[in-house]
Amino acid sequence: MNGVPLGAYIGLGMFMFTTGVVGVVVRRNPIVIFMCIELMLNSVNLTFLAFARYQMVTKVADSTALQNSLMAGQMMVIFVMAVAAAEVAVGLGIIMAIYRLRDNVDIDELNLLRG
């Protein structure tokens, strides 16, 4: 979209990232905390794609350099998605294991590692 400045996309990404940070700090339900982490990862994805699109302004010499500079952001988003999928699978498995152990998943009462 041509009429939208880069700052609008970055502003939305920043707002979502801040919301995710506040959620991680404030909430006590571990599943909601995971959702907030997903929110942060997605806001970073949006920022990557926005920068990848808006740096098309710069003139690049040949087509290989152009392709490299255009695809770097999208590649990073693909890898973030893969890491997020792995993280969610393992993290939810850990939450399930804790729930079976304690019958309670309140994050403030999990002090198994305290000496």
Add this chain to the structure above:
Amino acid sequence: MNHAAGGVPVTPELLLFGAVAGAAALCAVGVVAFNNAIRSALCLVVNFFLLAFLYFTLNAEMLGITQIVVYTGAIMVLFLFVIMLLNLGAPNLLVEKRDPKKYLGILLGCGMFVLLGSQVLPELIKVHAAPLTPELAKFGGPEAIGRTLFTSYMYPFEAVSVLLLIGIVGSILLAKRRI
């Protein structure tokens, strides 16, 4: 053409973006604000769909589709599955008590947003995208992504595949009856 604050001309595209971005931001707040975990998850699904739409507007069609398939299709189903399994949908299982941490967190979040925004946004609000030529437009499609992924990014791709394999093994191990 009338100008909004900051000297940005108000175009139909900007209004459309504002509507989608406002809805996405509202859903993001909903994820944090709702007490019920299922409502948070549904807010997150809507947020991911709107983000996929924004990816389309950023000329990343392939990643928009991937966003819908991977996030709303796979990850959110996993979330909802675990919520139902743990029966955390029951509203009073995990009553969130009032504590000063909540207000402190919101205050710190606002401070972080203001700090980042005041540094970054005044410059970036002036940057506009180059017009999309047909040659540039094909960089968001599956062909360009696949070609790059299997040539320049071959080793990261293999590393990610190993990571996903470890994730599969780890989640199976964690889900076993006796650890």
